[in-house]
Amino acid sequence: MSFFTAENLSIQFGGVKAVTNVSFEVERGEVFTIIGPNGAGKTTIFNLISLIYPPTSGRILFEGQEITGLAPHRVANLGIARTFQNIELFEHATVLQNLLIGRHTHRTTALWQELLFLPPVRRAEIAHREAAEKVIDFLDLQHYRDSFVAGLPYGVRKVVELARALTTGPKLQLLDEPSSGLNPEESDDMAFWIEDLKKDLGITVLMVEHDMSLVSRVSDRVLALNQGEMLALGTSREVQSDPRVIEAYLGKQE
Template sequence: MSALLSIERVSKRFGGLTAVSEVSFAVPEGAIYSVIGPNGAGKTTLFNMISALFPPSEGAIVFDGQAVHRARTHQLARLGIGRTFQNLAIFSHATVVQNLLVGMHHALKANLLSAALFWGPARREELAARRRVEEIIDFLEIEHLRDLPVGLLSYGLQKRVELGRALAVGPKLLLLDEMVSGMNAEETEDIARFILDIRDELGVTVVMVEHDMGIVMDISDRIAVLNHGSLIAEGTPAEIAADPAVIQAYLGRN
């Protein structure tokens, strides 16, 4: 299975602090890949480099055969990368449909005049975007919420809307940052099911940073473990669970 995303000896320094040190791993196309580690391990820094929020100090990040470590954040959607955030980044006063349409913005190419007149290419693009949004709403089982302001929804449903907006990008790669943080057991199970369906039904490769070891071990194909900015283990869930370095650094057992 070929790698869709390759992290190649990536490091990040902030002044005299090295947050990530020479990390390398490859994410196979079609995989659910998790990055775990204790607080301060460098997970978020690594994720932010993959998301082009800032460039690595050293090394390369290659997505679908193209180096993206010097790309601008807004370019990633066009390349096929979608992301959710640990802290909700939704428009609370807008409806579910309106929030999802934001994810389609990169695909709208009509000129200002046709857009203003809602004519020709602009009309076709708008109708195609709305059809895609309805497909996502159906996929995430939120049809009954489509016209409600997102701010009125429960936290778990708001996170589901954010997931839908990332899917509206039409990604090949979906980056999930602490997707189930703050969710109850039922909400976590729902998200785990959707992540599996995103991979199996939509063919999207998933990389997630996650603290919930239950979901990590249940649905991941492979796992990378960071500690103090360095990669200390990489492998299948069974291999990671049995790795002495992981047990000591992350699971807190000797």
């Protein structure tokens, strides 16, 4: 039984086949990257995994349990966290509040206790705070702790989003283009963090990425997609030298 399995995933929007018969497995503790030209269906696969779209056919299994058909808010409880391509933070809250929202799945208190702010709520709040602070330390966000997200620069927001995902305590972290919009330096930091996620926190990473230097640096295995179909699956080097992948990106060689 593998850690994460996508089995013959397909989805159509109207008549458009966005993803067709995609199958892959992710092993515990690896960094698995999906690459492909624009419109290849990469983000759609993420949306299928986070159950925002129901697949037209196929199944998704996580730790041996089928998750297709569950309500979308259940994925977080299972231990799958995600970031978004175009950053979806809680804009009118501080960085710390954003991270505390990430602790939602660890909620232990009932509504009536919260209305009275009883000692269990106080204790739980401090525990949530400690968990959030660990992530803040891990990603060097101390400086921004009390800043409102709406005013932060793009690069920082990207990190905050990763931080928020990590506070949920995921087993599988989905990263949707973690380096898009970052400058080379920030992109470099991101690569370090992805490596640390795997090594220090033992989190399995499934990501979509365009920056091939980042991809080859951190990925254990790479899946290349084109127009919703699988092209090649293997190590970064194997995939990059696959003639079909080169064709999809650069066109046919005459």
